[in-house]
Amino acid sequence: MDKQRRKFLKVAGATALAGISAPAVVKLTSSPAIASSEHGAATGHEAPADAHKAVPHGVEEAPKGVRLGLVVDMRKFYGKPELLDKAIAACNKVHNVPQIDNKKSEIKWVWKAPFENVFPEHSSSHSSKIRKENDFLVMCNHCDEPPCVRVCPTQATYRLPNGIVAMDFHRCIGCRFCMMGCPYGARSFNWENPRPYIKEYNPDFPSRMRGVVEKCNFCGERIALGKEPACLEAVKESGAIVFGDLNDPGSEIREVLDKENTIQRKPSLGTKPSVFYIV
Amino acid sequence: MYNKRFIIPGLVIFVLFVTFPLWFNAFSTASPVPKPELPPGGEKECVAPASEMRDRHMVLLNEWRDGVLRDGERDVITVGGKQYRKGLQMACMQCHTSKEKFCDTCHDYTSVKPFCWDCHLTPEEAALKKETH
Numbered sequence A: 001m002d003k004q005r006r007k008f009l010k011v012a013g014a015t016a017l018a019g020i021s022a023p024a025v026v027k028l029t030s031s032p033a034i035a036s037s038e039h040g041a042a043t044g045h046e047a048p049a050d051a052h053k054a055v056p057h058g059v060e061e062a063p064k065g066v067r068l069g070l071v072v073d074m075r076k077f078y079g080k081p082e083l084l085d086k087a088i089a090a091c092n093k094v095h096n097v098p099q100i101d102n103k104k105s106e107i108k109w110v111w112k113a114p115f116e117n118v119f120p121e122h123s124s125s126h127s128s129k130i131r132k133e134n135d136f137l138v139m140c141n142h143c144d145e146p147p148c149v150r151v152c153p154t155q156a157t158y159r160l161p162n163g164i165v166a167m168d169f170h171r172c173i174g175c176r177f178c179m180m181g182c183p184y185g186a187r188s189f190n191w192e193n194p195r196p197y198i199k200e201y202n203p204d205f206p207s208r209m210r211g212v213v214e215k216c217n218f219c220g221e222r223i224a225l226g227k228e229p230a231c232l233e234a235v236k237e238s239g240a241i242v243f244g245d246l247n248d249p250g251s252e253i254r255e256v257l258d259k260e261n262t263i264q265r266k267p268s269l270g271t272k273p274s275v276f277y278i279v
Numbered sequence B: 001m002y003n004k005r006f007i008i009p010g011l012v013i014f015v016l017f018v019t020f021p022l023w024f025n026a027f028s029t030a031s032p033v034p035k036p037e038l039p040p041g042g043e044k045e046c047v048a049p050a051s052e053m054r055d056r057h058m059v060l061l062n063e064w065r066d067g068v069l070r071d072g073e074r075d076v077i078t079v080g081g082k083q084y085r086k087g088l089q090m091a092c093m094q095c096h097t098s099k100e101k102f103c104d105t106c107h108d109y110t111s112v113k114p115f116c117w118d119c120h121l122t123p124e125e126a127a128l129k130k131e132t133h
Helices: A002-043 A081-094 A129-133 A147-151 A177-181 A230-234 A252-259 B004-018 B020-027 B050-069 B088-095 B103-109 B123-128
Strands: A068-073 A111-114 A135-138 A157-159 A165-167 A241-245 A275-278 B077-079 B082-084
Touching (some): A068 A252, A081 A111, A081 A230, A147 A157, A147 A177, A230 A241, B004 B020
Antiparallel strands (some): A068 A241, A111 A135, A157 A165
16 A cells, blocks of 8 residues: 555656646747748748738738728818718618717717817817818728727627628627727617607618617618619719729729828727728 | 226316317317418519428528628529519518518417517508608
8 A cells, every 4th residue: 555655656746747847848849840930931931821920011911802992082071061961861861870869879870070089190289270160971981900890799790801891780789899899989879769760761771679789881782782882872973982992903992092192090090991081 | 996086087177177278279269370461462473482481481581681791692583583682671571561461470370579670671660751752
């Protein structure tokens, strides 16, 4: 008995030692591989998986696929609040957006807000009269790196291959994580049944129910039919909104972006918005 | 057997009591088999045979939903020469124009309470606040 106990203690001790030292051994034996891959990336070209590290700061990777985007030419909206309202009304009508006259409960897909709220990073003292007096058109930015999608626990919101950050209302549990995640306030929560607040129904689109979050969907359902977004269509003759594929160098939107000086909302957050503004 | 004259009648009463819902329904006319209204427009063909639709319409609707919303499968469905867009409001209700006379008949009978209509607009609801052009 005594002998067996001694043997057991020896084996147990050896095992514990081996267990403690194992991670260190693994680290030592695998470190040459890590070192060589880091080296490859640093010199620039071999390892394709690490290639993005080698790209100099500020240069974007060549984009793939479609990424829908929108340019709001605010110059065409200045002094014409009725044009803004027209775009907003068109969206509300197409998507059965309720009109709730209450800051807490209101539902916004496309709305207007003053410059300092829309572009807090761009605000400065002594801003021009035009900036002070005009509201700016705001909507979901359909970010390339959407924080709302990262935080959604049910994948009720997701990024489509064409760049639209879409929502599946069936799946939304109303936790409002996405509203916390969105730095642009583009999402609204249905605190109550929205139906009584909808003026006219569009029979081709559903309404929402109490306890669901909603937001601009870049008119995904209209694009699928070959139509343009409703806000664009409403102000078509003014040319104030341009919509298209940001990844297509020949598209109208890229022409505008190449020519004009545009800004995005809160660029420092790294969400890479797809909505651009000419101010 | 002791107490035969109590036990046997007692058993009979117990069995009759337990099977009450069965024989009561068999003899009563309280819940006749539902007769959903066929399309008033006279359409004879659905996206799938009637028997399959009866069994699987909820699965089909879920497949349509995921296809349309997530996989970009918004292709048009052609049935009997007419084209429909995938969707409850845009396909089903084009022929079955009354939720009350079609959907509800069976759902009430089987006590199923789907929440489609919390968001989707029934033709009746949509007509209530029609667009005025």
